[in-house]
Amino acid sequence: MEAIRTENLVKKYKDKTAVKGLDLTVHQGELYALLGVNGAGKSTTIKMLSCLTQPTSGDAFVMGHSVVKEADQVKAIMNVSPQETAVAAKLSVRENLEFIARIYGCDKKQAREKTDQILEEFSMQEIEKSRAATLSGGWQRRLSIAMALITQPQVLFLDEPTLGLDVLARRELWSVIEKLKGKMTIILTTHYLEEAESLSDRIGIMAKGVLCAEGTAAELKAKAGCDDFEEAFIKLAEEVNSNIR
Amino acid sequence: MRMLTFASRNTKEILRDILTLIFGIAFPIVLLVLLSMINKSIPQGYGPDLFQIEKLTPGITVFGLSFLSLFSSMLIAKDRTTSFVLRLFTSPLKPSDFILGYTLPMIPMAIIQSVICYLAAMIFGLEFSANIFLAVAVNIPIALVFIALGLLFGTILSEKAVGGVCGALLTNLSAWFSNIWFDTAMVGGAFKKVADCLPFSHAVAAARAAAAGDYSAIMPDLWWVIGYAVVLLVAAIAVFSVKLKKH
Numbered sequence: 001m002e003a004i005r006t007e008n009l010v011k012k013y014k015d016k017t018a019v020k021g022l023d024l025t026v027h028q029g030e031l032y033a034l035l036g037v038n039g040a041g042k043s044t045t046i047k048m049l050s051c052l053t054q055p056t057s058g059d060a061f062v063m064g065h066s067v068v069k070e071a072d073q074v075k076a077i078m079n080v081s082p083q084e085t086a087v088a089a090k091l092s093v094r095e096n097l098e099f100i101a102r103i104y105g106c107d108k109k110q111a112r113e114k115t116d117q118i119l120e121e122f123s124m125q126e127i128e129k130s131r132a133a134t135l136s137g138g139w140q141r142r143l144s145i146a147m148a149l150i151t152q153p154q155v156l157f158l159d160e161p162t163l164g165l166d167v168l169a170r171r172e173l174w175s176v177i178e179k180l181k182g183k184m185t186i187i188l189t190t191h192y193l194e195e196a197e198s199l200s201d202r203i204g205i206m207a208k209g210v211l212c213a214e215g216t217a218a219e220l221k222a223k224a225g226c227d228d229f230e231e232a233f234i235k236l237a238e239e240v241n242s243n244i245r
Numbered sequence: 246m247r248m249l250t251f252a253s254r255n256t257k258e259i260l261r262d263i264l265t266l267i268f269g270i271a272f273p274i275v276l277l278v279l280l281s282m283i284n285k286s287i288p289q290g291y292g293p294d295l296f297q298i299e300k301l302t303p304g305i306t307v308f309g310l311s312f313l314s315l316f317s318s319m320l321i322a323k324d325r326t327t328s329f330v331l332r333l334f335t336s337p338l339k340p341s342d343f344i345l346g347y348t349l350p351m352i353p354m355a356i357i358q359s360v361i362c363y364l365a366a367m368i369f370g371l372e373f374s375a376n377i378f379l380a381v382a383v384n385i386p387i388a389l390v391f392i393a394l395g396l397l398f399g400t401i402l403s404e405k406a407v408g409g410v411c412g413a414l415l416t417n418l419s420a421w422f423s424n425i426w427f428d429t430a431m432v433g434g435a436f437k438k439v440a441d442c443l444p445f446s447h448a449v450a451a452a453r454a455a456a457a458g459d460y461s462a463i464m465p466d467l468w469w470v471i472g473y474a475v476v477l478l479v480a481a482i483a484v485f486s487v488k489l490k491k492h
């Protein structure tokens with residue numbers, strides 16, 4: 001069974017088709033990066049896969065469960081770190097983590113234990129009593145990701161996890177994400193080329209709602225006939241532009 | 246269980262806001278103390294009857310409850326505009342968990358608010374009687390009107406608009422049409438008719454009757470309040486559910 005499989009997934013907004021017939025497959029345990037410029041349809045794809053929004057047509061399967069027909073099962077086994085930091089401002093770091101653990105069904109004791117563990121993994125013990133609103137952007141993002149991980153999801157969606165962070169905070173988050181590799185299936189979206197190149201097992205390039213190329217960074221470079229990943233990205237994404245026009 | 250976890254988070258989020266203490270507790274008590282002191286300094290029989298502490302206190306507790314709309318609508322609107330709500334929507338929380346989680350914490354808050362207000366009034370001359378417990382109980386359906394308004398406005402308005410509508414407009418309207426600060430019969434005409442159709446003056450009348458032990462006078466006014474509470478709650482739940490599906 002594949003971790004994710006989408007079948008001709010389409011999302012139309014009133015006057016705009018954000019995702020145009022996506023066929024995507026992500027293997028279990030893989031870190032898959034959806035790479036594309038702003039407006040390519042990455043967040044919309046994540047929203048459909050995480051049952052936040054219904055596809056206009058088509059379907060997607062998360063660990064074999066349909067996001068259209070079996071949303072409850074999908075919700076129980078996956079978690080998301082949304083594009084914008086999503087933390088409860090007036091709760092402390094610990095309270096945020098315990099809150100999420102408990103709405104996913106942990107009792108008090110389990111929630112506390114899981115929180116202890118994740119605080120350690122994310123080196124956040126020193127700030128566990130701080131209110132989320134008082135943390136820096138980088139630490140809020142880190143908390144936001146920790147909140148997605150505390151439920152031990154089989155599939156984790158990270159929508160632009162390092163957007164708006166400074167270089168140091170980004171590198172720190174990369175090392176956090178790297179440690180997660182292999183433990184679960186991760187779908188990460190980004191418009192930072194180096195992020196996709198350095199973190200992921202496979203990369204899917206999205207442009208204008210379409211998946212235009214897929215493979216490891218090396219395969220994509222070979223496909224485009226470039227040595228440089230940036231060159232390859234531009235070339236592959238451009239092809240779609242000219243096809244669609 | 247999930248619902249209670251969510252409710253507890255909402256309680257913390259509201260109680261940790263300093264505005265809650267200022268508007269929910271401090272402001273009503275300051276008004277109560279000021280007005281009863283002014284009233285005491287006026288020779289017996291000359292001050293406005295409305296500001297006798299026996300009449301003033303039930304009214305002020307109802308005024309205090311009007312801020313519940315502000316607290317709950319602010320929280321809901323804020324949750325809607327941040328991506329925190331996206332996180333909740335991808336979690337196993339059900340629509341009923343959301344609605345109960347946002348409304349239930351407001352009820353103990355309403356009770357505590359009313360109790361504190363009556364306690365403060367006792368320090369300033371209100372005589373203790375068992376009827377005060379009844380008055381606190383009568384405040385519960387009254388609180389439901391304000392809680393439902395909070396759920397409704399928090400669901401449809403933006404965070405900014407909510408401050409204006411619930412913070413300024415609603416608290417003022419409910420004060421003008423309440424008979425707490427002046428007798429709407431003195432204004433008369435259309436003003437009084439509006440006041441009689443809205444739930445606020447009935448709420449204050451029921452609370453006063455309860456506090457005074459005038460039992461037969463409670464229900465006629467309280468039915469108005471209960472009617473409004475039911476209609477507004479149903480409307481709020483319907484609007485909330487539709488909005489939730491749209492997401």
Ligand SMILES: Nc1ncnc2c1ncn2[C@@H]1O[C@H](COP(=O)(O)OP(=O)(O)O)[C@@H](O)[C@H]1O
Pocket residue numbers: 013014016017018036037038039040041042043044045
């Ligand atoms: N709720 C919405 N209503 C209308 N259009 C939307 C909505 N969400 C996204 N879009 C449009 O869909 C396209 C894809 O957006 P998005 O998935 O957010 O892209 P990305 O995450 O790759 O930057 C954009 O053109 C965006 O304007």
Ligand SMILES: [Mg+2]
Pocket residue numbers: 042043044083159160
């Ligand atoms: Mg996006």
